[in-house]
Amino acid sequence: MVRLKFDENLCINCQTSDCLVRCQFIDIDRETAHQEVMKIIKGEDSSVLRDCVTCYACEEYCQWGNHPLYQISERREEKGMLTASRAITNQWINMCEPQGKYKVGEIKEKALSCCFIGELRRLARGKLFEDLRSSYILGPEFFCEVVYLHFAKTSVIKERLPMVVDNIKQLGIKQLICMHDECYGSFTSLAPAYGIEVPFEPIHYFEYLFEKLRDLKNEIKPLKIKAAYQRPCSSRLSPDKYHLVGEIFDLIGAELVEREYQGENALCCGEVLRMVTGYEVANDVQKKNVDDMVLSGAEYCVFNCPYCQMALSEKVSKRGIKPIHIIDLCKMAIGEK
Amino acid sequence: MIDIYKSLVEIVGEEHVSTQKEELYFYARDPGLMPAHEPDCVVTPETTEEVQKIVKLANREKIPIVPMGAGMALTGLIIPLKGGIVIDMKRMRRILEVNEKARYAIVEGGTSQGALKAYLDRNYPNLRHSLPDAPPTTTIAANVTIHGQGRLAQQYGFNSDMVSGLEVVLPTGEICKIGSCSMSPAWFSKGPALPDLSGLFLGWLGTTGIITKLGLKLYPKKKMRDVEIFVTDREDLIPEILFRLTHTEMVEDINIWFQAKPILFKGNHHVTLYITGDTDEELELKRKMVWDSVKEFRESKDGGFMWILPAMKPTFLDMPQKSVTTFADVKKGGGFEYSGPIILIEKYPVLARKLEELADQYKLAYSGMARVIGRSHAMMFGIAFTFNRADLEMMDRVKKALHEGIAFAFEHGGIPWKPTVEEQKMAMERMDPNTLKLMRMIKENLDPNGIMNPGNWEVN
Numbered sequence: 001m002v003r004l005k006f007d008e009n010l011c012i013n014c015q016t017s018d019c020l021v022r023c024q025f026i027d028i029d030r031e032t033a034h035q036e037v038m039k040i041i042k043g044e045d046s047s048v049l050r051d052c053v054t055c056y057a058c059e060e061y062c063q064w065g066n067h068p069l070y071q072i073s074e075r076r077e078e079k080g081m082l083t084a085s086r087a088i089t090n091q092w093i094n095m096c097e098p099q100g101k102y103k104v105g106e107i108k109e110k111a112l113s114c115c116f117i118g119e120l121r122r123l124a125r126g127k128l129f130e131d132l133r134s135s136y137i138l139g140p141e142f143f144c145e146v147v148y149l150h151f152a153k154t155s156v157i158k159e160r161l162p163m164v165v166d167n168i169k170q171l172g173i174k175q176l177i178c179m180h181d182e183c184y185g186s187f188t189s190l191a192p193a194y195g196i197e198v199p200f201e202p203i204h205y206f207e208y209l210f211e212k213l214r215d216l217k218n219e220i221k222p223l224k225i226k227a228a229y230q231r232p233c234s235s236r237l238s239p240d241k242y243h244l245v246g247e248i249f250d251l252i253g254a255e256l257v258e259r260e261y262q263g264e265n266a267l268c269c270g271e272v273l274r275m276v277t278g279y280e281v282a283n284d285v286q287k288k289n290v291d292d293m294v295l296s297g298a299e300y301c302v303f304n305c306p307y308c309q310m311a312l313s314e315k316v317s318k319r320g321i322k323p324i325h326i327i328d329l330c331k332m333a334i335g336e337k
Numbered sequence: 338m339i340d341i342y343k344s345l346v347e348i349v350g351e352e353h354v355s356t357q358k359e360e361l362y363f364y365a366r367d368p369g370l371m372p373a374h375e376p377d378c379v380v381t382p383e384t385t386e387e388v389q390k391i392v393k394l395a396n397r398e399k400i401p402i403v404p405m406g407a408g409m410a411l412t413g414l415i416i417p418l419k420g421g422i423v424i425d426m427k428r429m430r431r432i433l434e435v436n437e438k439a440r441y442a443i444v445e446g447g448t449s450q451g452a453l454k455a456y457l458d459r460n461y462p463n464l465r466h467s468l469p470d471a472p473p474t475t476t477i478a479a480n481v482t483i484h485g486q487g488r489l490a491q492q493y494g495f496n497s498d499m500v501s502g503l504e505v506v507l508p509t510g511e512i513c514k515i516g517s518c519s520m521s522p523a524w525f526s527k528g529p530a531l532p533d534l535s536g537l538f539l540g541w542l543g544t545t546g547i548i549t550k551l552g553l554k555l556y557p558k559k560k561m562r563d564v565e566i567f568v569t570d571r572e573d574l575i576p577e578i579l580f581r582l583t584h585t586e587m588v589e590d591i592n593i594w595f596q597a598k599p600i601l602f603k604g605n606h607h608v609t610l611y612i613t614g615d616t617d618e619e620l621e622l623k624r625k626m627v628w629d630s631v632k633e634f635r636e637s638k639d640g641g642f643m644w645i646l647p648a649m650k651p652t653f654l655d656m657p658q659k660s661v662t663t664f665a666d667v668k669k670g671g672g673f674e675y676s677g678p679i680i681l682i683e684k685y686p687v688l689a690r691k692l693e694e695l696a697d698q699y700k701l702a703y704s705g706m707a708r709v710i711g712r713s714h715a716m717m718f719g720i721a722f723t724f725n726r727a728d729l730e731m732m733d734r735v736k737k738a739l740h741e742g743i744a745f746a747f748e749h750g751g752i753p754w755k756p757t758v759e760e761q762k763m764a765m766e767r768m769d770p771n772t773l774k775l776m777r778m779i780k781e782n783l784d785p786n787g788i789m790n791p792g793n794w795e796v797n
Contacts, residue, residue, distance in 0.1 A: 090570065091568060097600060314647075
């Protein structure tokens with residue numbers, strides 16, 4: 001069984017404890033934060049193990065790349081602490097269990113990972129994907145497993161992720177364009193943290209989109225819209241790709257509005273919080289987030305993750321903001337939508 | 338039979354009587370497990386007077402008659418066990434009146450659930466009736482004769498509780514009005530404050546008369562409707578969960594279900610809750626009250642609300658739910674039947690365990706489903722199996738499993754809902770002798786020649 005590589009000394013010597021001090025859901029000073037981190041490291045009870053809502057942001061806030069969220073999830077599971085109810089947790093574990101019901105296209109060395117999200121296959125159409133549309137993988141056999149961090153079930157990750165990596169390797173894929181942040185985060189953050197070798201090159205689909213749009217530059221008609229960006233929880237596992245949102249917006253002539261909850265201060269879509277903590281926190285997060293979008297004057301809410309889109313589309317629409325996935329926005333810029 | 342045929346032709350016209358084999362084939366069976374038996378004749382009247390003439394003819398000639406709606410009860414209630422005439426009511430489908438302010442409708446005895454829903458949607462968008470989860474072709478009158486339950490059962494009880502008046506053709510041919518309509522032009526009450534005679538017909542499976550018109554209570558239809566699903570892996574908690582949810586008085590309908598496949602649903606019990614509102618605020622207040630009512634179970638991690646993705650919502654919000662038909666074909670071959678005892682909610686855990694045990698024992702695909710009736714006064718617990726109609730051995734296993742299931746429910750204090758003939762016999766064996774005697778007196782007086790749907794509720 002693979003194990004989390006966690007360097008306790010980095011936390012012991014950390015002078016900021018940013019992972020907790022900057023947490024948007026736990027109000028804690030630096031000294032207390034450090035004490036709680038030490039408790040977690042020693043396997044003692046910590047209020048953090050009860051209060052963490054699994055927004056993933058600490059993975060970005062930790063300046064040492066020491067994976068505080070993974071460690072919290074490990075400790076929770078060791079102690080038998082559930083985030084969501086047993087029933088919901090098991091539902092998610094069952095839902096993504098490999099059952100041989102996957103889909104594989106005409107695989108080339110470069111392939112699209114649609115994870116276990118059929119919507120991503122729908123999105124991968126048109127000029128932006130004309131070379132790659134048929135080379136894809138989709139299904140639980142290729143599911144990136146990151147979601148089990150929300151449910152404090154790292155055992156599932158440890159059991160299934162090596163198989164997922166192997167399934168992709170067996171197909172001879174050399175470059176995997178990850179259509180979902182979670183997949184990219186899984187192969188570039190989660191797998192290395194657990195010592196799982198990834199024998200292919202994961203490419204974030206933002207990079208792919210950016211390159212494609214540059215190739216199609218002459219076909220772009222600037223959109224001249226103001227748009228807010230909904231940053232998903234899993235993007236915290238690959239914060240180095242966030243800059244590409246602005247660069248893609250620049251290429252397609254969209255204005256990324258300035259607002260309070262963006263960048264490192266972004267709020268998640270809230271829907272997982274509803275399962276983990278209840279409606280109070282979820283409603284509060286969603287209200288703050290959408291209010292902020294309205295205040296910023298955004299005409300569009302641009303999504304990266306299809307699940308964020310499902311969670312917030314109706315809510316932003318009711319406030320007069322159009323929901324759209326970033327791929328559809330790019331298609332719109334080249335006259336495809 | 339030829340004279341009867343001619344007599345029927347004289348009553349309804351040649352195109353509305355049939356003795357043709359290919360038609361009798363269909364009228365000999367329903368989609369359930371019961372063996373087929375052909376009628377001698379099928380007739381489709383258009384008016385109460387035509388029904389009256391047919392019944393008088395049958396009574397005079399002592400010919401069995403079986404009144405029929407869409408024939409979708411699945412338990413063989415419209416199979417003409419002793420032959421005779423099937424009176425198919427489908428041509429009597431007029432919606433005669435809607436009293437918007439008093440919230441009731443008067444419809445003919447063959448009016449379908451779908452027709453009334455469509456009519457109300459089109460003409461009275463603020464009104465609705467309690468729609469059962471059955472195909473829209475099923476009829477309102479047939480539904481109340483089996484004490485059906487629909488989308489408002491949690492709030493208002495059985496669909497037969499929502500009847501506000503009846504016009505019935507008695508087995509001896511008299512046309513009889515029941516309720517306020519017996520002395521008033523208004524159909525606002527099926528009985529009170531008069532002696533309530535509706536009980537002579539509701540729940541009798543068409544053995545005491547033919548409903549030719551009925552008044553049906555309508556209810557406010559809110560602009561918005563949403564669904565939440567509370568999931569737990571502990572069936573023993575379901576009664577308490579339901580008690581708390583119904584205490585909120587905020588829920589329109591509550592269904593509980595469990596099934597082994599697809600794997601997503603394995604091992605859990607799902608409480609589907611429907612909430613309605615005219616504004617976002619109303620809806621959210623109700624949602625909050627619902628979530629709060631089960632807070633203890635959420636905090637103990639014994640249960641939680643699942644995230645219903647937008648793509649899944651229409652399936653749950655469908656009225657009626659089409660997913661039942663999907664289940665019916667799980668085994669390919671389109672067979673589906675269930676026993677649905679009405680029983681105390683506190684019996685949910687033992688029934689759920691029994692159903693899984695039966696499915697395992699008889700190697701069958703199952704679906705457990707329950708609908709709360711009233712404020713947890715009772716529930717219908719559906720013991721459902723799907724089967725391949727071409728596989729007689731599998732059908733035999735389903736029969737045995739259903740028999741054991743209903744017997745188990747009776748042992749735990751349940752009573753049958755739309756029972757098969759066999760289940761009726763099992764029920765009557767357990768019934769108080771004086772109750773049986775009263776039923777016999779009623780039947781003998783109303784139907785002295787025993788012509789009405791014979792074979793059913795055979796108290797003689």
